[in-house]
Every structure is written in structure tokens, then in C-alpha cells.
Amino acid sequence: MKQPILQVRDLKQHFPITSGMILQRQVGAIRAVDGISFDVFEGETLGIVGESGCGKSTAVRSISQLYKPTGGSVIFNGIELTTADPKTMLTARRDIQMIFQDPYASLNPRMTVRSIIAEPLVIYNRRKLLDPPLSKLEIEHRVEELMERVGLSKVFKNRYPHEFSGGQRQRIGIARALALKPKIILADEPVSALDVSIQSQILNLLSDLQKEFNLTYIFIAHDLAVIQHISTRVAVMYLGKIVEISEAVRLYDNPLHPYTTALLSAAPIPDPVVERNRQRIILTGDVPSPDRERFGCYFYDRCPKRMPWCSNHIPPMFKQGENHEVACWLYDKTRDYQDVSMEEAEADAAKTNP
Amino acid sequence: MSPVNDREVVLDVQNLKTYFKTDAGIVKAVDGVSFTLHKGQTLGIVGESGCGKSVTNLSIMRLIPSPPGKVVGGEAIFEGTDILALDEKEMRTIRGNKISMIFQDPMTSLNPFLRISTQMIETIRLHTKGISKKEALERSIEMLKLVGIPSAEQRVHAYPHQFSGGMRQRVMIAMALSCNAEILIADEPTTALDVTIQAQILELIQNLSKKMGTSVIIITHDLGVVAGMCDEVCVMYAGRIVEKAETEKLYAFPAHPYTEGLIRSVPRMDTTKKGQRLYSIEGQPPNVIDLPPCCPFHPRCPKAMDVCRASYAPITDLGGGHEVACWLYNSEEEKAAALKEVQA
Numbered sequence: 206m207k208q209p210i211l212q213v214r215d216l217k218q219h220f221p222i223t224s225g226m227i228l229q230r231q232v233g234a235i236r237a238v239d240g241i242s243f244d245v246f247e248g249e250t251l252g253i254v255g256e257s258g259c260g261k262s263t264a265v266r267s268i269s270q271l272y273k274p275t276g277g278s279v280i281f282n283g284i285e286l287t288t289a290d291p292k293t294m295l296t297a298r299r300d301i302q303m304i305f306q307d308p309y310a311s312l313n314p315r316m317t318v319r320s321i322i323a324e325p326l327v328i329y330n331r332r333k334l335l336d337p338p339l340s341k342l343e344i345e346h347r348v349e350e351l352m353e354r355v356g357l358s359k360v361f362k363n364r365y366p367h368e369f370s371g372g373q374r375q376r377i378g379i380a381r382a383l384a385l386k387p388k389i390i391l392a393d394e395p396v397s398a399l400d401v402s403i404q405s406q407i408l409n410l411l412s413d414l415q416k417e418f419n420l421t422y423i424f425i426a427h428d429l430a431v432i433q434h435i436s437t438r439v440a441v442m443y444l445g446k447i448v449e450i451s452e453a454v455r456l457y458d459n460p461l462h463p464y465t466t467a468l469l470s471a472a473p474i475p476d477p478v479v480e481r482n483r484q485r486i487i488l489t490g491d492v493p494s495p496d497r498e499r500f501g502c503y504f505y506d507r508c509p510k511r512m513p514w515c516s517n518h519i520p521p522m523f524k525q526g527e528n529h530e531v532a533c534w535l536y537d538k539t540r541d542y543q544d545v546s547m548e549e550a551e552a553d554a555a556k557t558n559p
Numbered sequence: 560m561s562p563v564n565d566r567e568v569v570l571d572v573q574n575l576k577t578y579f580k581t582d583a584g585i586v587k588a589v590d591g592v593s594f595t596l597h598k599g600q601t602l603g604i605v606g607e608s609g610c611g612k613s614v615t616n617l618s619i620m621r622l623i624p625s626p627p628g629k630v631v632g633g634e635a636i637f638e639g640t641d642i643l644a645l646d647e648k649e650m651r652t653i654r655g656n657k658i659s660m661i662f663q664d665p666m667t668s669l670n671p672f673l674r675i676s677t678q679m680i681e682t683i684r685l686h687t688k689g690i691s692k693k694e695a696l697e698r699s700i701e702m703l704k705l706v707g708i709p710s711a712e713q714r715v716h717a718y719p720h721q722f723s724g725g726m727r728q729r730v731m732i733a734m735a736l737s738c739n740a741e742i743l744i745a746d747e748p749t750t751a752l753d754v755t756i757q758a759q760i761l762e763l764i765q766n767l768s769k770k771m772g773t774s775v776i777i778i779t780h781d782l783g784v785v786a787g788m789c790d791e792v793c794v795m796y797a798g799r800i801v802e803k804a805e806t807e808k809l810y811a812f813p814a815h816p817y818t819e820g821l822i823r824s825v826p827r828m829d830t831t832k833k834g835q836r837l838y839s840i841e842g843q844p845p846n847v848i849d850l851p852p853c854c855p856f857h858p859r860c861p862k863a864m865d866v867c868r869a870s871y872a873p874i875t876d877l878g879g880g881h882e883v884a885c886w887l888y889n890s891e892e893e894k895a896a897a898l899k900e901v902q903a
Contacts, residue, residue: 256753256754256755256756257753370843370844372843373843400607400608400780400844401607401780401782401821401824401825402607402820402821402824402839402840402844403843404824405824405825405826405837405838405839405840406839406840406841408826408837409836409837409839412836427753427754429754429828430825430826430827430828431826433826433828434826434837457828467755468754468755469828470758471754471755471757471758472754472783472828473757473758473761473781473783473784473786473787474783474786474787474827474828474829475782475783475785475786475810475822475825475827476786476810476827476829477786477787477806477807477810478807478810478811479786479829480783480786480787481787485758485762487755487758487759487762488755488758488759489759491723491724491725491726491756492753
């Protein structure tokens with residue numbers, strides 16, 4: 206049995222909505238991430254895919270404790286991160302690094318490339334958390350080595366971020382993330398802002414680095430083809446919930462959740478012959494706002510296969526064979542809900558949460 | 560060849576050149592672009608950021624900020640007149656009326672201070688003579704219904720911020736089509752939207768163009784969008800069209816090394832195998848300031864020859880409207896002649 210490197214259990218991240226000028230009181234909450242659970246195993250890539258506002262970025266930020274989660278637990282290498290004291294947190298975070306979406310906003314414009322890449326090393330060195338401690342010269346060498354590894358010439362190390370193109374900046378971001386030799390890298394839409402020809406360069410670089418350093422990735426993207434290319438397993442998110450999680454090959458060959466099916470059929474394929482003969486499932490409406498508590502299936506409003514039962518019962522994750530879980534009442538093997546009327550469903554819901 | 564190409568030409572752009580003057584030098588954002596748009600046709604313009612695809616269309620709409628930009632050459636024939644030579648007053652009767660445009664970001668292209676109704680009525684009354692406010696409002700509601708906005712009678716009085724991204728893009732399309740435009744230019748219409756919303760909007764544009772016979776120019780960087788929507792595709796690189804062909808042909812037999820690289824470097828959901836490396840075009844897109852007169856793609860091209868480093872390839876017709884600007888398709892004599900000319 207493989208041991209997961211990261212365990213996320215019922216993670217919740219709610220952002221308060223406040224009202225009032227001086228006496229601020231909370232009037233509601235944006236449920237950006239509303240109870241997600243998954244495991245990540247060493248050396249794999251977990252892809253998280255979903256539309257904007259589904260909470261995928263918030264999820265990784267809560268995992269890396271950039272936001273303090275509202276509830277749930279995140280266990281990394283046996284350490285519970287949500288309750289860890291600052292010292293433990295600092296040591297654990299050395300192994301968790303992030304790559305951000307916007308290579309223009311995520312690099313400090315006033316720092317040279319050398320100081321950007323060296324910063325994590327300098328900080329951990331100063332706090333004596335590096336083993337062995339590095340001298341100034343060693344840090345310098347490490348920076349050069351990192352730059353060469355990600356495909357930047359080391360003669361550029363005294364330049365500033367604005368002198369680089371988008372793809373090169375993303376390489377700087379990757380070098381910075383690699384500086385502390387992390388075990389897991391959380392990549393938040395690392396290729397979305399890049400042009401097609403640059404995107405493939407960065408994707409190839411990321412897979413090479415993964416093999417070389419035995420890295421684990423959590424990879425976020427909204428582009429389904431990119432996710433399929435890079436991921437071992439894929440989690441599909443909708444409105445702060447994971448609706449389906451499975452091995453990448455299985456998910457793309459045999460999507461179960463109505464949302465996954467619709468998402469896959471909506472994504473354009475760059476081939477006119479395939480594209481023109483494809484049957485599309487076009488969802489109506491937009492993603493609803495995550496500002497209220499829901500008692501039914503989160504996808505109910507837009508689901509083409511909805512049943513009365515779904516309106517007031519939140520589906521748990523149903524196992525569908527090895528490593529494939531789906532949150533949809535259609536896959537409950539113990540009962541068929543097709544014939545349940547609205548009244549019966551409401552009566553049943555009232556019994557469980559009065 | 561195809562039935563689309565037999566139809567009448569609505570827009571004929573020849574040798575369009577738009578330059579920007581900057582402190583660093585002259586930016587040849589568009590440098591000799593030619594294409595024709597037929598009635599009811601959907602034309603795609605694909606390319607990476609900075610290749611001049613948006614500037615091409617802003618030039619046709621005469622929306623280039625001047626200075627620093629200037630259309631320095633070429634013509635765009637629409638209904639028998641060169642719209643690049645019209646004065647501003649005449650242009651206003653065409654812009655928004657006969658040629659409409661939808662922009663990438665639906666939030667910044669609607670006025671946040673005005674109700675949707677105010678903005679739509681303004682557009683309609685400006686372009687339709689003698690229409691009353693009430694009639695214009697009815698027209699707006701009708702258009703909003705056509706683009707699929709539920710309870711249009713009430714929502715027409717809402718402000719832009721009360722609409723979601725996809726809905727705003729629908730409003731933009733409704734406004735663009737409210738004057739029965741003959742040409743709709745869509746500049747990255749779905750880039751800011753999610754996949755499921757993107758599918759809705761693309762289907763909408765396609766249906767409306769069929770229903771109203773509108774010709775559409777779609778500018779995008781997404782090869783998937785092009786594959787599903789367009790009859791013909793132009794691929795742009797560094798201010799020029801490097802390849803132009805019918806969509807099926809372009810994807811099946813990409814002639815230019817850049818087009819081929821572009822198509823191969825996109826991961827595909829249906830055929831990509833796990834663990835396979837993606838094809839990638841090495842290097843960066845060129846800086847378009849003071850480009851040398853050679854092929855701008857040669858530093859990244861796997862098939863570059865001596866002649867590519869010396870001079871820009873002429874456009875070669877491969878048959879059936881498939882045109883490419885690459886020395887690979889020219890004879891040895893032509894290459895030798897071009898080389899000799901540069902040396903002399």
C-alpha cells in the first residue's frame with residue numbers, strides 16, 4: 206500500500222462577507238472551498254480542473270496555509286499543517302512550494318533574478334533551517350545551477366523581471382520554487398497566461414523536472430487538454446466541491462458525473478474533422494454564486510440529469526471501481542432515485558436535517 | 560472550390576500595413592496583410608500575442624490610436640469603397656452599423672454607469688434613422704431574447720455589473736448585431752470565459768451568423784475554437800499572414816513550419832498519450848521592432864535555409880486557395896535569385 210504524501214480531509218475555506226462601516230459584522234460567507242478530501246501520492250501529479258470561481262486556486266492556497274482554513278485537516282508527511290506551530294510550519298513548508306499563474310505579478314519587479322531565486326535559500330539559511338548551511342558563494346552557485354536547469358542563461362542573473370518575456374519569467378518562478386528542493390509543488394495555472402508555443406516548452410520542462418527530482422505536483426488548470434497531458438490523477442471541482450476524482454485515463458475515457466461529461470464535451474479539440482462531428486452537451490446558465498449554504502447537490506441548477514432527490518440531498522462520494530469516485534446520486538448502487546417524487550424527497554430531507 | 564468561396568466578396572483587404580512609432584523604433588505591427596471575406600463566411604485569424612491579429616482588425620475598423628499608430632498602406636474594399644480612405648464622418652456610418660466588433664473583455668467594453676437599455680438604445684438610434692426610443696427599446700429586448708438572455712424585458716434595465724461574464728458577452732453580441740451588421744469582427748470573444756460558457760457563446764455566434772447571413776472574422780489564439788467555427792483560417796506571425804487555407808486543409812496538411820509546430824504543440828484530449836513529450840517550438844516570438852527583411856520565423860524554424868536568413872518568402876499558392884509564405888515551396892532558381900538580389 207502506497208503512503209500518501211499529502212492527505213486533505215474535509216477542507217473548508219470560507220471568506221466572510223461583512224457589512225457596516227464601523228461596526229463590521231459578518232452577514233454571510235463565500236464558500237470558496239466547501240469540504241474537499243483527497244490523497245496525493247509521492248511522484249504523481251494530481252490535476253485539479255474546473256471553471257473560474259470553483260475554488261481550485263483557493264484549495265491549493267489553503268493547503269499551503271497561505272489562507273488559514275476554516276475547517277478540515279491537511280496532513281503533509283505526517284504533520285498536521287492546520288494546527289502546526291510556526292517553527293514546525295516553517296520546516297514543513299520548505300518541502301511545499303508554489304508556482305503562480307501570472308508571471309508578471311508573482312515576481313518582485315525591484316529584485317534581480319539572482320535575488321528572486323536566492324531569496325528562499327537566504328531566508329532558510331538565516332534561520333538555520335538548511336542542512337547543511339550554505340555560504341554566500343554556495344548560494345550563488347546554486348542559483349546559477351537552477352537557472353541553467355530551467356533553461357535560462359546564467360549571464361542574465363543580474364537582470365530584472367521586466368527584461369524577460371512571459372515564458373522566461375515563468376521559468377524564473379519555477380527556479381525559485383525548486384530552490385529549496387521541495388517534495389511537492391503546487392502549481393496554480395502555471396501555463397494559462399502563456400502563448401501556445403511557449404506553453405508546450407513549460408509543460409515539457411515541468412515533466413522533466415518531475416522525473417529528475419522525483420517531485421509531486423498538484424497542478425491546476427482550466428484547460429482540460431493540458432490537465433490530461435500532465436496528470437496521473439484528476440479531480441474535477443465545481444462550486445467548492447470535488448465532483449469526481451479518478452485516474453486521468455479513466456476520467457477522460459469514461460466520465461461519470463454529468464458535469465464532467467459536459468465539461469469534456471464543451472472543450473474544443475483542435476481538429477476540424479473531429480470537432481464538426483462531435484455531439485456537444487451545452488450546459489445552460491452560469492455557475493451560481495457560492496455565497497449561500499446548500500442542502501442539495503451543488504450542480505442541481507444546471508444538471509441535465511437532475512432528479513427531485515438531488516435538490517435536497519448532498520451526494521457523498523460513491524466508489525466506482527478502483528480509484529474512481531464520483532459525487533452523484535445516479536451512482537448510488539443501493540437505491541434508484543429516479544422515481545422518488547419531490548414530496549418524498551423533501552420529507553426525507555426534513556427527517557435528516559430538521 | 561468550396562461553395563463559400565464562390566459567394567460575393569464583402570470585404571477585400573489588400574496589403575494592409577499598420578506601423579507604430581515608438582522611442583525604440585518603428586513597430587511594424589501589421590506588414591502587408593491581405594485576405595478576402597465572403598458573404599456568410601467565418602474567417603479565423605490565429606496567432607500568438609503580439610503577432611498583429613488585433614491590430615489588423617482595429618485598422619479595418621479605423622480604431623488605431625493615432626499617434627502613435629498609423630495605417631501606412633493598403634486598402635480595405637467594403638461595398639465598393641476603400642474604407643481606409645473614408646473620412647471620420649463617413650466611417651461612422653459604417654462602423655457599428657455595417658461592420659460591428661465584439662471585444663475580448665466584456666466588462667471593460669460596456670459602460671458601467673449606464674443601464675444596458677440606455678447603451679443599446681443609443682446604438683440603435685444612432686444607426687437607424689427615425690426610430691423612436693420606444694421602438695429602439697423593443698428592438699433591444701428582441702435582440703437580448705435572440706442571444707438567449709432570460710426575462711429580457713426586466714434585465715434590459717439592469718447595469719452591466721449585474722450580469723455575469725458570459726451574459727455580458729451575450730449583451731455585446733446583441734448590441735453588435737442590433738443594426739443587422741454585415742460583418743462581425745470578434746476579437747478573442749471567449750478568451751475571458753470558461754469552457755462551458757465558451758461553448759454557449761460560440762454556438763450562439765455560429766447560429767446567428769447562419770440565420771442573418773453575417774460574415775464573421777474571429778480572432779483567437781485557440782486552435783480548438785478555430786477548428787470548430789471557421790471556414791477559412793489565416794495564421795499570422797510577426798505582422799504577416801504566413802499561411803492561409805480552408806480549415807480542414809490547414810489542420811490536415813499544415814504547410815508552414817510554424818503552423819505545423821503550433822498544431823503539434825497543443826496537447827489534445829482525444830489522441831495525446833500519457834507520458835509523451837509535447838512537440839515544442841524552441842525560442843521566443845520575435846521582437847517586432849525593426850525586423851530585418853528576412854523570414855521572422857527563421858531563428859525558431861527547424862527547416863531554416865540560407866535564403867530564409869536573407870529574404871522574406873513570397874506567397875506561394877499550393878492550389879485550392881491554400882497559400883503559404885515559406886521558401887520550402889519555391890524552386891531552387893527562385894531561392895538563388897533572391898539570395899543574389901540580397902547580396903547585390
